[in-house]
Amino acid sequence: MPEVSVIVPIYNIQKYLPKCIDSVLNQSFQDYELILVNDGSKDDSLSICREYEKKDSRIRVIDKPNGGLSDARNSGMAIAKGKYVSFIDGDDFIEPEMLEKSVRKLHETDADIVMFDIYQYYIETGRKEVIRNVYDENSVYTLQEHPEMITRIKNAAWNKVYRLSLFRDNGIIYPWGCYYEDLGTTYRLLARAEKIAFINEPLYDYLQDRPGNITHTFNMNAYHVLDMVKITIDDYKTLVIYEKYYEELKFLGCVNILECLKKTRDCTDQQMVNKYIQVCFWFIRNTWPEFPKCKYNINREKNDWVYMDPVRLRAYLKFRKMRSRP
Numbered sequence: 001m002p003e004v005s006v007i008v009p010i011y012n013i014q015k016y017l018p019k020c021i022d023s024v025l026n027q028s029f030q031d032y033e034l035i036l037v038n039d040g041s042k043d044d045s046l047s048i049c050r051e052y053e054k055k056d057s058r059i060r061v062i063d064k065p066n067g068g069l070s071d072a073r074n075s076g077m078a079i080a081k082g083k084y085v086s087f088i089d090g091d092d093f094i095e096p097e098m099l100e101k102s103v104r105k106l107h108e109t110d111a112d113i114v115m116f117d118i119y120q121y122y123i124e125t126g127r128k129e130v131i132r133n134v135y136d137e138n139s140v141y142t143l144q145e146h147p148e149m150i151t152r153i154k155n156a157a158w159n160k161v162y163r164l165s166l167f168r169d170n171g172i173i174y175p176w177g178c179y180y181e182d183l184g185t186t187y188r189l190l191a192r193a194e195k196i197a198f199i200n201e202p203l204y205d206y207l208q209d210r211p212g213n214i215t216h217t218f219n220m221n222a223y224h225v226l227d228m229v230k231i232t233i234d235d236y237k238t239l240v241i242y243e244k245y246y247e248e249l250k251f252l253g254c255v256n257i258l259e260c261l262k263k264t265r266d267c268t269d270q271q272m273v274n275k276y277i278q279v280c281f282w283f284i285r286n287t288w289p290e291f292p293k294c295k296y297n298i299n300r301e302k303n304d305w306v307y308m309d310p311v312r313l314r315a316y317l318k319f320r321k322m323r324s325r326p
Contacts, residue, residue, distance in 0.1 A: 002058070004032040004084045004099055005164065007076030009069050010049065011039045016091035016207070017048050023093035023205075025056060029100035034059045035076040036090075040066025045090075070174035070181040073157070077167060085164045087157040091207055095119075098203040102161040109140045111197035112163045113189065115153065118204040135198040143190050143245075150190065150248035151296050155182040155256075159204050166192060175231060179221040183256055184228035187249075188235045218263035222276060225260045226283050229253040233287070247295035250288045254298045257284060261307045264317060273317065281310045 006024055010017060024034050036049040036059060049061045062075050073087055084106060088094060098116070105114045117132045134152055135141060143149055157174075167173065170192050174181045190196070233249060236242040242249070257280050264273045284291050292298055292308050299305055306316050 002031055002033040002082045003103060004029075004086055004161070005035060005076070005080035005082030006032050006086045006088060006099075007035045007037065007073055007080065008088050008090050009037050009039055009072030009076070010041060010045050010090040011066065011069075011072070012041045012043045012045060013091045014041075014043045014045045014048060017045055020088060020090050020093045021048075021052050021059075023096075024088070025052075026096055027094075027099045028097050029103055032058065032099060033081060035062065035080060036060070037062045037064065037072040037076045039064060039068070039072040068177055070176050070178060074173045074176070077164070077173070080164060082164060084161050085167070086161045088204075089158055089206075092158065093205045095203045095205065099161075101199055101201070101203065105137070105197050105199055106161065106163070109195055109197040111140060111195040112166050112193035113160055114197045114199060115160045116199040116204065117202040118154075118159050118206050119202045120206050120208050122208050130202050132202075133198050133200065137198045137200045139198075141196045141198075142194065143196070147245055147248050148296075149196070150187055150245060151251045151255075153186070153190070155186040156206075157182050157186065158206070160186075162189065175228065178227060179224040180228045180256070180260075183225065183252075184231040187232050187252065191236060191239060191241065218260075218267045218273075220272075222260045222263060223279070225256055226280070229256065229283075229287075250291070250294050251296040251298060253287065254284060254291060254294070255300065258298070258304060258307045261313065264313075265320060270317075270321075274314065277310050277313055 008020060021036070036052070038046045038049055038061065046063055053059045053061045060079070062079070064075055077085060084103065086099070086102070102114050102116065105111065115133055117130055120129050120131050141149065166189055172185065172188055175184045178184065233242060233253070236245060236249060261277065261280060264276060267273050299308060307313050
């Protein structure tokens with residue numbers, strides 16, 4: 001059995017895929033399987049996967065109809081044989097020692113999750129920055145002792161390596177057909193992890209502004225952020241720990257909703273924008289009536305105050321629209 005199952009969801013990324021696969025094949029740690037999940041790509045991504053599959057017996061290819069990122073990850077997990085699992089988006093790549101250093105840390109600490117820093121690339125400008133965790137790699141953490149981890153840990157699936165049983169034993173999969181799926185999954189895993197470890201070194205390379213990246217796009221899928229927040233809240237209620245982490249979950253939910261509200265800036269469908277604002281603030285005020293009061297500072301960035309009140313936000317968007325007219 002391989003020590004690690006590396007799962008790569010793939011959809012129409014032929015330009016970036018070889019670099020991603022090569023970064024796994026060039027790892028200093030070799031006891032892994034690489035599961036390439038072609039999620040109904042219409043370009044040459046599947047052909048690229050098949051060519052690599054012929055060259056290396058550790059590679060397995062799943063070719064399936066398009067079901068979205070969650071479905072692709074879940075399909076990979078369903079056949080995974082490793083003790084640990086790592087998710088890599090097919091347009092990103094990893095540093096040569098990512099698996100080796102992650103597995104070593106997992107063995108040394110007996111942790112359920114290890115997290116590492118990332119490189120964030122901006123293709124348009126060529127800028128590269130390091131996004132760091134704030135936790136010490138010489139310590140081991142639990143959510144019970146450090147509830148603020150909910151407010152500080154990036155929800156992304158790909159800057160972590162997990163014990164696969166953390167998913168399987170708890171019946172956790174990524175929410176099918178949803179955007180912001182990491183938000184509805186990562187903090188459920190944190191709640192169940194007995195030990196959490198960190199590596200204070202960037203080991204993952206994330207393309208922030210790849211053309212076609214949906215991260216900054218506003219459409220009806222923006223409503224999924226509310227679904228993912230609710231999934232997490234309901235799970236904490238099931239575990240009877242919601243009240244214990246109430247302030248942290250309030251921060252998590254509000255910050256992610258505000259980030260989605262920021263995407264309305266360039267949307268030309270004013271009716272859709274107004275409805276979205278209405279629904280978001282209905283959700284916030286029904287879930288956390290005391291908003292914006294919070295133990296943690298929801299108003300984190302310079303202009304966040306604009307997005308924390310629906311009247312103010314609508315006025316800002318109206319002004320922005322008027323200013324953009326010729």
